[in-house]
Amino acid sequence: MTQLIRRAAPYLAIVAGAVFFYIVARGIEFDAAGTGRIGPEVWPKIILVLMITTAGFGVARALFGPARLEDGLTSSIIHDEVETRPAGAWPQLTLAGIALFVGYTVLLEPLGFIFATALLLGLFMLVGRYRNYKVILATSLGGGLLFFFLFKKVVYLSLPLGKGPFLTATLTIMKLMGMS
Amino acid sequence: MLQDLQHLGFGFLAVFQPMNFAVLLLGLVLGLLVAVLPGLTLVMGVVLALPFTYGLGVTPAVILLTAMYVSGTYGGAFTAILFRIPGEPMDVPLLWDGWKMAQAGEPAKALGYVLFAALCGGLVSSVAMVLLSPPIARLALALSTPEYFAIIMFGLASVVCLGGGAMVNALLSLFIGLFIATVGVDATYGADRFSFGIDILSDGVEYLMVMVGAYGLGEVLTRLHHGFQSEKVENVGGIRTTLPSLKELGLVKGAFARSSLIGMLVGIVPGAGATVASFVSYGVEGQYGRRRDKIGTGIPEGIVAPQTAATSSVGGAMIPLMTMGIPGSGATAIILGAFLLHGMQPGPQVFLKSPDIVYAVFASIFVSVIGMCVLGYFFIKGLVRVLDAPEALVSAFVVLFCFVGAIASRNSLNDLWVMIAFGILGFLFEKYRFPIAPLVLGSILGPIAESNFMTTMISFQNDWTVFFTRPISGIILAASVVAVLYPSFSAWRRRAGGSLETTDQPGPRAA
Numbered sequence: 001m002t003q004l005i006r007r008a009a010p011y012l013a014i015v016a017g018a019v020f021f022y023i024v025a026r027g028i029e030f031d032a033a034g035t036g037r038i039g040p041e042v043w044p045k046i047i048l049v050l051m052i053t054t055a056g057f058g059v060a061r062a063l064f065g066p067a068r069l070e071d072g073l074t075s076s077i078i079h080d081e082v083e084t085r086p087a088g089a090w091p092q093l094t095l096a097g098i099a100l101f102v103g104y105t106v107l108l109e110p111l112g113f114i115f116a117t118a119l120l121l122g123l124f125m126l127v128g129r130y131r132n133y134k135v136i137l138a139t140s141l142g143g144g145l146l147f148f149f150l151f152k153k154v155v156y157l158s159l160p161l162g163k164g165p166f167l168t169a170t171l172t173i174m175k176l177m178g179m180s
Numbered sequence: 181m182l183q184d185l186q187h188l189g190f191g192f193l194a195v196f197q198p199m200n201f202a203v204l205l206l207g208l209v210l211g212l213l214v215a216v217l218p219g220l221t222l223v224m225g226v227v228l229a230l231p232f233t234y235g236l237g238v239t240p241a242v243i244l245l246t247a248m249y250v251s252g253t254y255g256g257a258f259t260a261i262l263f264r265i266p267g268e269p270m271d272v273p274l275l276w277d278g279w280k281m282a283q284a285g286e287p288a289k290a291l292g293y294v295l296f297a298a299l300c301g302g303l304v305s306s307v308a309m310v311l312l313s314p315p316i317a318r319l320a321l322a323l324s325t326p327e328y329f330a331i332i333m334f335g336l337a338s339v340v341c342l343g344g345g346a347m348v349n350a351l352l353s354l355f356i357g358l359f360i361a362t363v364g365v366d367a368t369y370g371a372d373r374f375s376f377g378i379d380i381l382s383d384g385v386e387y388l389m390v391m392v393g394a395y396g397l398g399e400v401l402t403r404l405h406h407g408f409q410s411e412k413v414e415n416v417g418g419i420r421t422t423l424p425s426l427k428e429l430g431l432v433k434g435a436f437a438r439s440s441l442i443g444m445l446v447g448i449v450p451g452a453g454a455t456v457a458s459f460v461s462y463g464v465e466g467q468y469g470r471r472r473d474k475i476g477t478g479i480p481e482g483i484v485a486p487q488t489a490a491t492s493s494v495g496g497a498m499i500p501l502m503t504m505g506i507p508g509s510g511a512t513a514i515i516l517g518a519f520l521l522h523g524m525q526p527g528p529q530v531f532l533k534s535p536d537i538v539y540a541v542f543a544s545i546f547v548s549v550i551g552m553c554v555l556g557y558f559f560i561k562g563l564v565r566v567l568d569a570p571e572a573l574v575s576a577f578v579v580l581f582c583f584v585g586a587i588a589s590r591n592s593l594n595d596l597w598v599m600i601a602f603g604i605l606g607f608l609f610e611k612y613r614f615p616i617a618p619l620v621l622g623s624i625l626g627p628i629a630e631s632n633f634m635t636t637m638i639s640f641q642n643d644w645t646v647f648f649t650r651p652i653s654g655i656i657l658a659a660s661v662v663a664v665l666y667p668s669f670s671a672w673r674r675r676a677g678g679s680l681e682t683t684d685q686p687g688p689r690a691a
Contacts, residue, residue: 010612014352021359021374030369038637040366040373043630044359051355058348094405098604101397104583105596120583121576128408128572139573147580156235157588 004063011058018051096127112162112170113151118144149177184314184539191539194239195547203240204544207247208551214248215255215267216563217574222252222268223510224399227391228578230514230521231585238522239537243544245518246498249511250545251552253454253490254298258556258564261290261483265567270454270490273462277475277482284478288422291560293480295421295553296429297436297487302549304440305447305495310542317503317531325639326646328504329632330653330660332625335450335506337660339618347667349614357622358629360385367627368634380594387517387623388589393599394616396582398606400575405607408571421557428480435465435484443489447496451617453509454490461489495545502526502538505628510617513624525628 025048028041104120111119122140130136151157152174161170174180194200207229214225226248233241256267261278274294281290323331336358340350363374364384375381429436439461446457465485466475475482497508505527507513519526524537531538556563586599609616640646648654 010608010614011348011352014356018359024374028371028373030366030371036642038634038642040369040371042637043633044362044373047355047358047362051352051359054348054351054355058352061348089405090407091405093407094401094607097401097404098600101579101583101600101603105593105600108593108596117580121580124576124579125570125572128404128575130408130570130572132570135570135573139576143577143580147584151584151588155232155588157584158591159584159587160593 008059008062011055011062014055015052015059018048018055022048022052093127093129097124100124100127109160110163110166112166113159114144114148114170114173115162115166116160117147145173145177148173149179153177153179184310187535187539188310188543190536191541191543192547194536194540195243195543200240200243200540200544203236203244204247204547205551207244208251208548208555211248211251212255212552212555212559212563213566215252216259217566217569220574220578221395221399222249222256223514224395224578225252226511226514227395228581228585230517231388231392231588233518234521234588238519238524239540241518241522242515242537242541245511245515246494246541246544247548247551249515250302250491250494250548251555252511253494254294254487254552254556255563257294257298257487258291258560259567261294262287262564263567268455270458270486273458273486274483276462277478277480280476280478281480281483288420289424290483291421292423293432293483294487295557296424297439297484298491298556299549299553300436301440301443301488301490301492302494302552303546305444305492306542306545306549307495308444309495309498309545313499313503313531313538313542316499317528320504320528321532323652325632325636326650326653327656329629329636330647330656331504331506332629332632334656334660334663335500336618336621336625336629337451337663338449339451339621341451341663341667346613347664349612350618351664353609353614353616354618354622357390357619358626359622360390360619361387361623361626362630367631368638380598383590385598385623386589386595387620388521389586389595389598390602390623391514391517391620392582392585393602394606394609394619396578396585397599397603398610398616400578400582401603401607402610403571403575405611408575421560424480432480432484434470435481436488438464438468439485439488440492443492444496446489447493447508448499450500450506450508451621452493453497453511454493457489457493457496458486461485491549498541498545502541503528503531507621507624510620513617513621517624520624 022045025041025045028039030039030041100120100123104116107119108116118140120140121143122136125136125140148159152159161167161174195204210225210229211222214220215222226245229245229248233244236244252268253270256271257274257278259265259267260271260274261282264275264279266272266275278290278294281287336354340347340354361384363381365372365382372382442461442464443454443457446452446460447454462475462482462485465481466472469475469481469485471479471481493509497512500506500508501512501516505516505525507516516526519530524530524534582599582603583596586595587593589595605619606616608614609619636646637644646653647657
């Protein structure tokens with residue numbers, strides 16, 4: 001039973017989400033309302049109805065159908081030929097990775113690009129089970145500096161410089177790199 | 181015809197301008213690298229490069245991405261033949277004869293056949309692309325919004341039918357992509373939809389965030405979930421390419437011809453890219469080739485067929501993109517994104533009013549095909565060495581490129597949150613076997629589909645039957661329905677004990 005619910009869970013989530021958005025779509029207002037022309041809510045409603053129907057079918061198949069749904073043509077050819085994903089799963093690594101992405105986004109402005117990026121690169125390699133600490137240190141520090149120079153000076157991107165002492169440090173580094 | 185050749189000549193002149201040539205070379209190198217590197221796919225590489233084309237003009241931007249696309253169809257062959265590691269799904273058929281030939285002591289010869297296959301396929305399809313595109317563009321000018329809507333629907337249906345994952349999941353992925361494209365202010369009435377007063381959503385969901393997040397971060401999270409277990413390679417030192425003789429090439433000329441045609445035709449079909457072309461061509465060679473009884477035992481035909489078709493599909497995929505604005509493959513969907521980023525909607529109008537851009541891109545494909553073969557021949561050892569790079573290190577920099585690409589888009593840190601959300605969604609999609617390609621294509625083509633739909637409905641006073649009563653749109657929509665239902669019908673027939681589909685099921689034959 002748990003297995004069946006687990007199989008149906010993604011489809012149930014999609015049905016719930018689509019129903020919610022369909023209700024929201026009914027409240028969309030537009031200027032030409034009452035003129036007989038179709039409104040901006042029609043297209044999303046069509047998609048949501050199709051989504052609900054298809055996901056509903058998915059729920060039914062998950063609960064009452066075969067264990068494996070038929071594949072698209074490409075998968076049906078490739079699937080058994082090559083093991084596309086290695087065995088083993090480390091969900092904690094995935095969560096750590098997501099936490100790193102969130103942390104990087106939060107710290108990007110206060111720390112500035114160079115320091116936040118060095119931190120991201122180093123920690124990500126550690127999370128990715130790489131343990132050559134010298135390489136980690138060199139590539140994270142070097143990567144932060146190199147790509148700051150590359151993106152700022154060559155590609156002309158506007159990158160966060162940091163705040164407080166990090167801003168001071170970044171400006172010093174920029175001066176050493178010959179950037180104004 | 182003469183005018184088209186004249187345009188092509190100017191296109192070659194444009195390609196050899198310093199900036200365009202430099203980005204072409206850069207694109208070739210990057211394409212070869214992403215095809216070889218573990219943790220990077222061809223489409224992912226093109227997606228990551230896309231934001232960095234902001235500062236370029238539309239021509240060098242498209243040349244860069246197209247060069248990556250072209251060389252990416254070739255680079256993965258090295259590792260497939262030498263180490264039994266397919267760089268891309270399209271390289272899987274090379275395991276059956278290429279790896280076998282390498283095991284028999286002729287890896288250099290196998291690489292030589294791959295080089296000629298890529299060269300032949302690329303050049304033949306480029307010629308076909310130049311010849312076929314102008315008449316198709318002129319035909320497309322005669323089409324109206326109902327037909328364009330139908331063509332887009334057919335393109336999306338093809339992606340669903342031909343792509344990976346279960347059909348139900350592929351359809352849901354597509355619908356989610358189409359729905360995401362409706363968030364924000366609608367183009368027809370300016371009404372706010374599904375933003376809930378949140379600034380990030382009011383401007384709409386940038387499809388670049390969907391692409392970079394789902395393809396880039398999503399793939400990294402998936403690989404991280406599996407602990408970054410990429411295989412080590414050995415014996416890089418003796419690697420080289422030996423070109424086959426003219427006589428040897430003559431013996432496989434049939435395979436060259438068949439596979440070039442197959443690759444080009446498959447490439448034209450939206451959603452059917454190099455992977456499908458490679459498998460179909462190998463299957464056809466195994467069914468109809470002169471030495472079909474020996475396919476899978478390490479013969480040249482088994483190398484030539486998939487590689488020729490894979491590279492040939494590039495030219496085919498560019499035809500619907502440039503003439504109608506419908507991407508023929510995942511990578512061309514990203515190239516479409518490059519056009520849109522620079523404010524251009526490829527299609528018959530651009531084809532006929534800005535031929536300088538179009539033919540520069542065409543010319544760049546010719547040069548890319550030759551350039552990639554030259555680079556592959558001389559630098560194969562260096563390229564293969566990158567396989568030794570630890571996957572965690574490569575992925576860390578992929579993540580960095582994803583973030584910087586997202587910042588480059590609208591210079592807004594808010595976009596990073598959207599990208600992370602789609603990265604998580606991409607991971608969940610992979611985990612629950614929902615294909616990502618329909619999601620991305622839906623988010624790119626959704627606004628165009630809606631625009632054509634709304635214009636038609638307003639023009640024809642809400643008469644939705646017009647999509648089916650107009651002959652061209654009716655036929656194309658019917659084909660779309662068939663495309664979506666075909667895999668399910670095929671599966672039902674198999675379950676009912678009907679005859680096996682002759683879908684070019686590839687695989688090594690017993691010696």
